[in-house]
Amino acid sequence: MSERIGLFADLHSNLEAYEACMERAQELGVTRMAFLGDLVGYNADPIALVDRIAELVQSGKAIAVVGNHDEAVFKDYSQRMNASANAAIEWTKSQLNPAHVQFLKELPLIINEEEICFVHASAHKPSEWNYITDSMSAWQCVQSSGKSYTFVGHAHEQALFYQSAVGKLIRFAPHPGDEVPVMGHRQWVGVVGSLGxxxxxxxxxxxAVFEPEISALTFHRVPYDHFKAADKVRRAGLPEDLANRLITGK
Incomplete structure (x- = not known):
């Protein structure tokens, strides 16, 4: 069976979404997983998410990189995040034990394999958490990674940037479920969207799912009980706008 890499970003302590995506990934025959940062923040199940991902990483079934919300657990981000994000981080800190924090602290900023780069925000100055939203930011990313494929999160919306004949990176809006041919002679940046x-x-x-042997990338959307996840946010005493975001998807 050929390798199928599941790409998951911005999980943000959303257990309901995580379990739905893991079930779909299993149905799709995913053979290993890459978690592209922001395991925690915003939502109400940080312990469950960190426990599950730590187990997958330690068993060799997955790799993971750190995101800015993960880093905010052990660094002072109070001046870098909005009030709701800060409130969620402070609450998350109160939930996690030292082992959880240590796991997040030990996650690398970036992982490079033969033709693939995995990073939360951008391969260009990854610790500055720059968003990939346009051709220039995508071009800077691939120039820094030097890989055919760079997979990122952070931007929360799915997008694919591909290298044109003149080298410019062009944005493409993928349709969920459609297999996109991503040939290795070009450079690609896949923004996999937010799970949580x-x-x-x-x-x-x-x-998203990447199949290296056939150079194919497929973006997916998975329905889940977002009302239950939103209710957990409210019951945890987290800001109401965080619950509303799960319901509206905005």
Whole structure:
């Protein structure tokens, strides 16, 4: 069976979305997983998410990189995040034990394999958490990674940037479920979307699957009980706008 890499980003402590995506990934025959940062923040199940991902990483079934919300657990981000994000981080800190924090602290900023780069925000100055939203930011990313394929999260909306004949990176809006041929002679940046807090007006969770042997990338959307996840946010005493975001997908 050929390798199928599941790409998951911005999980943000959303257990309901995570479990729905893991079930779909299994149905799709995913053979290993890459978690592209922001395991925690915003939502109400940080312990469950960190426990599950730590187990997958330690068993060799997955790799993971750190995101800015993960780093905010052990660094002072109070001046770098909005009030709701800060409130969620402070609450998350109160939930996690030292082993959870240590796991997040030990996650690398970036992982490079033969033709693939995995990073949360951008391969260009990854510790500055720059968003990939246009041709220039995508071009800077591939120039820094030097790989055919760079997979990122952070932006919360699915997108694919590909290298044109003149070298410019062009944005493409993928349609969920459609297999996109991504030939290795070009450079590609796949923004896999947010599993735990989508922001494109669709509350369904996002992830993607990359098949290196056939040079194919497929973006997916997965329905889940987002009302239950939102209710957990409210019951945890987290800001109301974080619950509303799960319901509206905005």
């Amino acid at each position: 807090q989508p922001r494109d007006g669709n509350p369904e969770a996002c992830f």
